[in-house]
Amino acid sequence: MSQRNTAVPSELRTLEDAEAMIAHGVCPIPPREILDKIAGKWAIQIIVATSRGPVRFTELERLIEGISRRMLTLTLRNLERDGLLERTIYPTVPPKVEYRATPMALELYEAMLTLTNWSRRHSACVAASRERYDARQTG
Amino acid sequence: MSQRNTAVPSELRTLEDAEAMIAHGVCPIPPREILDKIAGKWAIQIIVATSRGPVRFTELERLIEGISRRMLTLTLRNLERDGLLERTIYPTVPPKVEYRATPMALELYEAMLTLTNWSRRHSACVAASRERYDARQTG
DNA sequence: CTGTATCCGATCTGATACTG
């Protein structure tokens, strides 16, 4: 076989692990359908907001600054569809609906923290690089 | 002061760390301008492709399946602007230009691996959840 | 209270043709 004799690591930690995957023909980055969760403008914020317990629709609308009712509904539906949010309806009048992050969503939130660390370490550097680049274009 | 007496962790590892940040009024997720790197359809793939050494424009075009010349150029420029890619021009005829991921980009790539792990663990579950959800809507 | 429906502008992406 044409593959190197390194094993496919069960858990990726280093770039070397990623190289091993590539050597085995496996893609070391999440598929688009997963990245799209993170890409969306509101999904992560909703997961964070519902990570400590059930939250009602209107509470979310207040909590997440700038979100429109339309996008709140759409994003909630998508997250529920993916199994990242649990939706509970209380058949009262007026209706009461609660959303809560699932364990899988909490793990996603936790996985995001390495990205948060990266951005805390480097966002100033990114901003500086942008300024330099833009200055070169202008000048 | 109104804050809890937990310290702001310098490195986030657990959801508890994230809670501590929230208690201090700090957002525990990366800002939009950082998430947008990951959100883009091609950025991560380009970082991976250039992570082992300099790669030429045309090589990238071949390596990254389905990318248009336009999007390749645009994404390369954005990554260079952010300091994630280093661009080297050799003033030869015909011209030769090489792109290479910076150390900062390699760290981003590495940070992404926790997300890759998450998706490897859960993407089947997400897919199953979607099917169940869609079946409920149809039926 | 918890949504849905409709419209609209902005942005993203691809296709194609052209150039130093």
Added chain:
DNA sequence: CAGTATCAGATCGGATACAG
């Protein structure tokens, strides 16, 4: 080889009005 320019289609997200 390494781009740029232009156009068009698709998708995203916001504003607003309406409804069970």
